[in-house]
Amino acid sequence: MTQTLELAQRVAVVTGASSGIGQDVARRLAVQGMHLVLGARRCDRLEALSAELSDQHGVRCLAHPLDVTDSASVASFGEAADAFAGESGVHLLVNNAGAAFGVARLPTATLEDEADWQAMLDVNVMGLLRVTRRFVSGMVARGSGHVIHMGSLAGLETYEGGSVYCATKAAVRVISKALRLELLGSGVRVCCVNPGLVETEFSQVRLGSEEAATKVYEGMTPLTGNEVAETVEWVARLPEFVNIEEVTLQPVDQASAQKVHRT
């Protein structure tokens, strides 16, 4: 049986930890005994999670504001995370913060939709690049570390109304692959996790109402953040000579981005 990597006492950074998948990833890593640096814009939520995880699992947690679209915010988050981690440094980065805005189709899109496109590019692509750049150099210097990017099934397939979101998630996948090549020989691992439908606040953010979001999951059983978190934990716990490059997971009720079985 393969030996698993002991994660206890190591430090993980989780972006987008104020909700959904990021919150569940933080919970699972705390069960493993990891100390956590939690980032997102809604710091009140991060503080509540941090208190919960310290109380329940005896791990150290730092809740720090992070807006991945703002270079200064990423810089100050990075400094706080490095100070928190001390000499051992950040072992694991779960670069999860991300969002979709709207379902505009190119032929009928309006000028106003440009703001949504820009916002998705800023958060999902530029934000992810900024955060990865900030932490990966320290990992290389230490000769070990792990970067797990939150991609999406939307990075592998396209659908009407999803051109820009799909493009951003295809970018996450491609960035992960290029990073893996760039890090070969450094001892640093890279993975891209691609979930299908997961019931979180994602669809509410995208569609702007709870009612519209509920319809996305109607008559089918979506994944929850917990199964994605379990996947992240599995990838992170494999021995350090193993690199899982990519994992795609979907609900049984979903066979492709648009092919969903509903009762």
Ligand SMILES: NC(=O)c1ccc[n+]([C@@H]2O[C@H](COP(=O)([O-])OP(=O)(O)OC[C@H]3O[C@@H](n4cnc5c(N)ncnc54)[C@H](OP(=O)(O)O)[C@@H]3O)[C@@H](O)[C@H]2O)c1
């Ligand atoms: N749900 C799905 O079906 C699904 C499927 C595949 C992939 N994904 C991906 O999974 C990741 C997490 O999404 P989720 O489903 O958990 O959605 P969610 O519940 O809406 O969570 C999104 C997280 O991203 C954070 N975030 C958004 N903009 C940010 C910014 N500018 N700076 C820092 N943090 C920011 C949010 O925190 P604040 O708002 O507090 O900043 C929140 O914590 C995303 O990358 C998403 O694309 C989701």
